[in-house]
Amino acid sequence: MREQWKRESMARKWRCWVHWVKHRSTVLSGIPRQGACGRLLNQKEAIAVDEELMASPGFSVDQLMELAGLSVACAVATAFPREQYSTNPAVLLVCGPGNNGGDGLVAARHLHHFGYAPHVIYPKANQKSQLFVNLTTQLAQLSVPVEAALPENLERYCVVVDAIFGFSFSGAVRAPFDEIIRRLSSGPPVLSVDIPSGWDVEQGPPAEGVTLQPGFLISLTAPKMCAAHFKGRHFLGGRFALNDLERANAELGALLPQLRQACQGLSVVREAQAQGVCASELVPGHLPNEEVEARHGHRAGGKDVVPDDALHPLARPRQAPAAAKWDWVGTKGRVRAQGPCWRPSCPSPDSCNAGAGCPVHLRLQEQHGRDTEQYLRAMLAEGPFHPFSKHASLNEVSARFGRDVPADYPLPVAPGHVRKAKHTCRRPDCPFKGTDRACRGGRECEGRVRLGSFQRVIGSPLVFCNAGMRIAL
Ligand SMILES: NC(=O)C1=CN([C@@H]2O[C@H](COP(=O)(O)OP(=O)(O)OC[C@H]3O[C@@H](n4cnc5c(N)ncnc54)[C@H](O)[C@@H]3O)[C@@H](O)[C@H]2O)[C@@H](O)CC1
Ligand SMILES: [K+]
Known part of the structure; x- marks a missing residue:
């Protein structure tokens, strides 16, 4: 009985799998199905998509x-915001x-309008196609330099756009691009267009030789198969995918809500730049072996080129929430430490928020007595009182005179609303007994008695007052 149930279960699973495979392979019209991975395009599929775009919907190459x-220009503007540079x-x-290469020429024109200083290297300029002649003429009219050789100094560029080879690349890189790729591999951060140049469109980086690691x-x-080997920050641009392709590619489909928000031809370029809408960043998990941590672009020239706050929110490194710091328990509840103590002579400014636990406050109180005029003047000379302090009204004096309060300026020694504390500590050895400092026992008595301050209060001998016991130190 159990054996039969097992066989039926296996058969059911097999039927489901066959149905799924059949369904998946019937969606892409006009796109070769052999080798289709469903996630990332192989070389044939990429070429077929290109042809399909031009054939049935009638996109022109120029478009x-x-x-x-x-x-591409928007991806550069998103990764290297113009505002970060003077x-x-x-x-x-x-x-x-x-x-x-044509994509690179167009990107250079847009980058010029975005406020960047593009410099084009075009070693094998296409003189036969009118489209390419027009693109270089347009750059010349904007005074964007177009040269044949790579400059000596690459350090002055914030990013290098690699628009050398796309999905039609095959074999080993031929001159002069082999030397160019070698130099780019150890220069500033690289942003590759469609395919990292020199990488096999399907297999990824070559096994040997110098490899560009953008x-x-x-x-x-849509991403091509080699993108599975890419570990940097990934953008998706060129939103003219066919509906069939979007439907067939599950990952692309998942991105559609993001892509739909965007508009490729926004006339307000600044807005497009600010929102990064023309090139949508892929979310982590889109690529099969992509790891969130790998999205920093560390490998670009060995530098950490992408600041954390510029990363996609899901890709940012997780930081433990800062531990809440509590200063003291007052009548108004627990007072959260707001920041370092502002008093210049405070020995522990990081752990003290200028409240009642501030060592400066304790020292001056012991020195001049509680709420005396000297105490108030000394405290004002150190800066304003804590906003929860009973003397906070004196901050008006502090705001008026700063730390140099005139000696003849009358200070309210005992603010009306403050009740004078009674000395209620019942410890026979309480160091504050008989002084003008009222002690209420308990933690106030124990915690505030420090060796040094204790000496100052009662002179000698050195005695620590704890729960009524007298311990000679
Ligand atoms: N369908 C799309 O999504 C679009 C694609 N476009 C771009 O077009 C690219 C494909 O353009 P192409 O088909 O013109 O091809 P490529 O731009 O990939 O380059 C082909 C050129 O590289 C040379 N080449 C190939 N292998 C070489 C090697 N080993 N050493 C030296 N030279 C080599 C060839 O002789 C040829 O001149 C895409 O990657 C993409 O960037 C965009 O322009 C338009 C939209
Ligand atoms: K490229």
Whole structure:
């Protein structure tokens, strides 16, 4: 009986699995299904999506490139906000011979308008296509430098945009890009467009040789398989995906609410920059082996290039909440420490909030007596009273004269609302007995008696008063 139940259960599971696989493989129209991973696009799928976009919805290359380039510029503006720099931050854009390079040329134009100082390196300029000739002419008219060779000093750039190779790259990197990639691998942080240059579109970084390890990646339309090996901060740009593709790609589908908020062609660029809307950051967990901790971009030039507060909220390192500090229990309840003590002579400013436990307050009280005029003057010379202090009304005097209260300025020695405390301590050895300091026993008596202050109060001998016992030290 049990065996039969097991067999039926296995058969049920198998039928479910077959149904799921069949359903999944019938969604993408016009996109090769062999090797489809469902999560990340392989090279053939990426090319097919490109062709599909141009064939049926009739996107032109110019359109796609313009939107892709704008997304790249927005990703740069999000990762390296313009406001963090006093002058126009220099951005180096290294552009390759294909459309990936074209994205870089478009991004350079947008970055110029965003207030950055783009510098384009375009070693194998495409002179045959009118589109590329137009893009370089547009840059020339904005006085954006376009050169063939990588500059000697890369340190002055806040980020390098790697627009060398995209999803059509294959084989080993040929000259002159091999030397360029070698130099970029040890320079400033790198933001790769669609594919980190030199990486296999499906397998990821090459097993040997110098490898570019970008701290930032912006995938266009949908992440490709090599993105599974990427451990930096990941953006998604170029929102012209087909509905079929969105439906088929579960992870892309999960991102749709985020993508929908965004608008790729916002006319108000500042708003687009501020919200980072043109390039949506992927949430952790999107990629199969992505770890939240790996999203810092540490590997970009070996520096921690992304400040924690610039990370996606889910990717920020978790910090233990600061332990609540309590200063003293007063008649108004527990007073939370608000910050360091403001009194310059306070020996423990970090643990004291200038309240009743402040060593300065205790010292002056012992020195001049409780609530005496000398005490009040000495305290005002140290700064204002704690807002919960019974003398807080004297802070007006402090606000008026600062710490130099004139000697002839009358101070209310015993504020009317303050009841004079009675000495109720019943310890025979209470050090405050007979002094003008009223002790109510208990913790007040025990806790406030310190060796030094005790000596000052009663001179000698050194005696510690504790629960009525007399202990000679
Ligand atoms: N569908 C999309 O989402 C869009 C894609 N676009 C961009 O277009 C890119 C693809 O463009 P392309 O198909 O033109 O190809 P690539 O830009 O990837 O580059 C192809 C060029 O690289 C050269 N090349 C290939 N392997 C090489 C090697 N080992 N050493 C030296 N040179 C090599 C080829 O000779 C060719 O000139 C994408 O990655 C993306 O950046 C965007 O422009 C538009 C929208
Ligand atoms: K690239």
